[in-house]
Amino acid sequence: MESLLAASFSLPAAAFSPPSSLSSTSSSPHALRSAVAGAARAVRCSAAKDSILYALEHDEMFNSAEVIQWESGKSINSIAAAQGIRIRRRCRPRYPSEGSGADKAVPRNMLEQIIWDKEVEVSQRKAKKPLQKVIESSQHAPPARDFVGALTAAYSRNVAPALIAEVKKASPSRGVLREDFNPVEIAQSYEKNGAACLSILTDEKHFQGSFENLETVRNSGVKCPLLCKEFVIDIWQIYYARSKGADAILLIAAVLPDLDIKYMLRICKNLGMTALIEVHDERELDRVLKIDGVQLIGINNRSLETFKVDTSNTKTLLEKRGDLIRDKGILVVGESGLFTPDDVAYVQNAGVSAILVGESLVKQENPGQAIAGLYGKDLLH
Numbered sequence: 309m310e311s312l313l314a315a316s317f318s319l320p321a322a323a324f325s326p327p328s329s330l331s332s333t334s335s336s337p338h339a340l341r342s343a344v345a346g347a348a349r350a351v352r353c354s355a356a357k358d359s360i361l362y363a364l365e366h367d368e369m370f371n372s373a374e375v376i377q378w379e380s381g382k383s384i385n386s387i388a389a390a391q392g393i394r395i396r397r398r399c400r401p402r403y404p405s406e407g408s409g410a411d412k413a414v415p416r417n418m419l420e421q422i423i424w425d426k427e428v429e430v431s432q433r434k435a436k437k438p439l440q441k442v443i444e445s446s447q448h449a450p451p452a453r454d455f456v457g458a459l460t461a462a463y464s465r466n467v468a469p470a471l472i473a474e475v476k477k478a479s480p481s482r483g484v485l486r487e488d489f490n491p492v493e494i495a496q497s498y499e500k501n502g503a504a505c506l507s508i509l510t511d512e513k514h515f516q517g518s519f520e521n522l523e524t525v526r527n528s529g530v531k532c533p534l535l536c537k538e539f540v541i542d543i544w545q546i547y548y549a550r551s552k553g554a555d556a557i558l559l560i561a562a563v564l565p566d567l568d569i570k571y572m573l574r575i576c577k578n579l580g581m582t583a584l585i586e587v588h589d590e591r592e593l594d595r596v597l598k599i600d601g602v603q604l605i606g607i608n609n610r611s612l613e614t615f616k617v618d619t620s621n622t623k624t625l626l627e628k629r630g631d632l633i634r635d636k637g638i639l640v641v642g643e644s645g646l647f648t649p650d651d652v653a654y655v656q657n658a659g660v661s662a663i664l665v666g667e668s669l670v671k672q673e674n675p676g677q678a679i680a681g682l683y684g685k686d687l688l689h
């Protein structure tokens with residue numbers, strides 16, 4: 309796994325007795341970087357090594373705080389748990405002192421199940437197409453479109469939350485939403501009826517989506533910026549999404565420790581992509597608000613652990629943190645469970661600039677025409 313934390317915690321502890329120059333108070337960033345590079349070169353696990361060396365060579369973020377975490381010998385699961393993250397990772401090698409960890413456990417909820425399946429899927433995909441190859445493909449993709457720009461333009465055009473319309477065939481909570489599913493037709497009809505951006509689900513196992521859907525929509529002449537709706541656990545997926553034409557990608561705070569979010573944000577920025585960082589509760593929101601460079605936060609009204617939907621979640625979180633969010637110039641997307649003009653007005657009054665809607669559109673015979681029903685008016689292009 310190529311995320312920075314994943315890579316670092318794949319290292320055997322013995323490979324990681326850094327020189328004393330690595331102490332956070334005494335070393336310069338340069339000394340840190342070269343010490344870390346030295347340690348990385350000594351590592352036998354090639355995926356971890358590639359990832360670290362790649363990060364260093366491409367001037368990815370590496371600071372003393374991370375090295376301290378790295379040095380601490382804590383597993384990603386215990387670091388994540390300390391940040392309030394309940395979702396455990398399974399496939400990452402552990403420190404010997406950690407015992408059997410999550411290996412023999414059963415998943416505690418659907419999100420954990422999805423993440424464990426995703427770990428297997430990503431490692432299989434990477435075996436077929438290693439990180440370097442996928443980075444090369446991403447460099448040949450047409451440039452990323454301005455996701456945030458499209459949202460703000462649509463907001464001022466309509467004086468209503470900009471629409472991110474979702475191309476979604478099925479979900480674990482709702483089953484198949486649309487039998488006759490043609491992603492390009494749905495995307496074109498959303499665009500024609502005023503969607504600012506589109507969200508394309510790419511998870512196959514639980515949502516019946518695919519990266520092929522993302523790619524065909526991107527190549528179909530649709531101009532709206534595209535969000536890759538994926539369960540990202542590894543930077544490989546970000547480069548892959550870009551190589552298939554994504555302009556933005558979802559990062560879920562319930563799954564990713566702060567350090568992974570920071571690292572992934574940096575990669576998105578380098579690729580010209582926008583990260584939509586999804587939160588569901590106050591603790592996740594507070595974590596994300598401490599991270600620099602966040603432009604877009606999604607408040608999911610649906611818990612991915614219990615699937616309970618509660619639209620007042622957006623309102624409650626914005627009552628608590630709306631001022632800080634505005635001061636930071638962050639745009640908020642209200643996500644899930646929106647069906648009527650009243651729902652849209654409710655989240656608009658709560659302070660969102662955009663909404664992310666799947667089910668209530670995709671279930672209608674003509675998903676594009678359903679947009680006017682959702683807003684109670686036609687949207688301008």
Ligand SMILES: O=P(O)(O)OC[C@@H](O)[C@@H](O)c1c[nH]c2ccccc12
Binds near residue numbers: 476586643668
């Ligand atoms: O179909 P709905 O209730 O309108 O929801 C859309 C979107 O918010 C939802 O699909 C979603 C939000 N966050 C996610 C993360 C993964 C998968 C799916 C999602």
